Amino acid sequence: MKTRVLKAAFIFTIAAGFFMIVSAVGHRETPLQEATTDNLFAAMHGEAFAYAKYMLYAGHARKAGNEYLARLFENSANTEHIAEEARLAGLVGSDEDSLKDAVKGESYEVETMYREFSEKAASAGDSAVAKQFEEIRQDEMKHRDAFSAALGQPKQ
DSSP: OHHHHHHHHHHHHHHHHHHHHHHOOOOOSSOOOHHHHHHHHHHHHHHHHHHHHHHHHHHHHHHTTOHHHHHHHHHHHTTOOOHHHHHHHTOOOOHHHHHHHHHHHHHHIIIIIHHHHHHHHHHTTOHHHHHHHHHHHHHHHHHHHHHHHHHTSOOO
16 A cells, blocks of 8 residues: 555656646746755755645545545645746756656666665565566656657657
8 A cells, every 4th residue: 555655646746746847937048056956956846745745645535534634735735836946947948958858857767766766675675665666667668768759759
């Protein structure tokens, strides 16, 4: 059950974060200081995770019959937006830049992050988590490949 919740939280976080980031527009004309950019990205990660977590809490509360608590979590989740931080960081640029960044991020997750997470979980004896990390890694591989293929496609 925990692994399903972890996977759901992770997928929901990524999807919600991606949706909100994509809705942000424009690059900054003047570059930000590195510390400022780091803080903006930390804020976006925190907000995206809070959004996903609160939506999971809302779903659990609703299943338990507590509609008031479900709405409280949903209302709070809906204030956890990252679009403004993404805009300030100049995160979204051209479609080609976005695809290249997506390929880079997915490649890191496939080749390094989830591979290492799975290996470490397996060596710690947490085989269910290791298997889950490997399943997520396979999903990320599909994302990377789709983004890579889109790079070579003409505008539709």
